[in-house]
Amino acid sequence: MMDGNIDIYEPIFTIGVIARKLNVAVQTLRMYEQEGLILPYKTPTGRRLYSLHDLDRLQCIRKLITEDGLNINGIKRLLSLIPCWEFKGGLDEDCKSCPAYYEAVAPCWVIQNVGNKCRGQDCRTCPVYRMNLSCAKMKEVIYGHIRPDKDKEKS
DNA sequence: GTTCTCACA
DNA sequence: TGTGAGTA
Numbered sequence: 001m002m003d004g005n006i007d008i009y010e011p012i013f014t015i016g017v018i019a020r021k022l023n024v025a026v027q028t029l030r031m032y033e034q035e036g037l038i039l040p041y042k043t044p045t046g047r048r049l050y051s052l053h054d055l056d057r058l059q060c061i062r063k064l065i066t067e068d069g070l071n072i073n074g075i076k077r078l079l080s081l082i083p084c085w086e087f088k089g090g091l092d093e094d095c096k097s098c099p100a101y102y103e104a105v106a107p108c109w110v111i112q113n114v115g116n117k118c119r120g121q122d123c124r125t126c127p128v129y130r131m132n133l134s135c136a137k138m139k140e141v142i143y144g145h146i147r148p149d150k151d152k153e154k155s
Numbered sequence: 156g157t158t159c160t161c162a163c164a
Numbered sequence: 165t166g167t168g169a170g171t172a
Contacts, residue, residue, distance in 0.1 A: 014157075014158080015158070016156095016158075026158080047157090047159075048158080048159090
């Protein structure tokens with residue numbers, strides 16, 4: 001975004017900054033990444049950078065763990081229930097043959113051998129990963145109470 | 156000083 | 165699961 005507005009997807013925070021904001025260890029953030037809960041940007045030298053959107057995701061993840069009693073595997077299951085095809089033009093044959101359509105152990109962005117539509121794509125820029133991971137809205141997303149492409153929220 | 160991966164126990 | 169070694 002070049003209009004001066006804040007781009008919530010722009011990777012700007014180092015892992016140390018995020019760890020301090022969330023009051024968790026740096027190692028914990030690396031573990032969340034290894035488990036597929038988060039996809040931080042990597043600089044050409046391999047350093048992780050997190051966006052405001054990543055920070056929101058992590059705050060939600062922390063809430064699920066500390067307040068709702070979920071563990072990492074539980075959150076992975078939860079994320080695996082996101083109907084990714086709804087964000088990728090609807091359920092077509094490519095989606096029906098994709099493991100992300102019937103598997104429910106991990107979010108689609110960590111699934112191997114995904115359909116052609118998603119193969120080789122950068123999941124960080126995918127609307128499935130970029131959706132609002134608000135704990136309060138998870139049910140809406142999973143059950144389809146709202147349409148991903150029709151944001152009717154009035155501000 | 157920060158962050159990286161990997162290894163160790 | 166947490167710590168340290170050696171590195172960039």
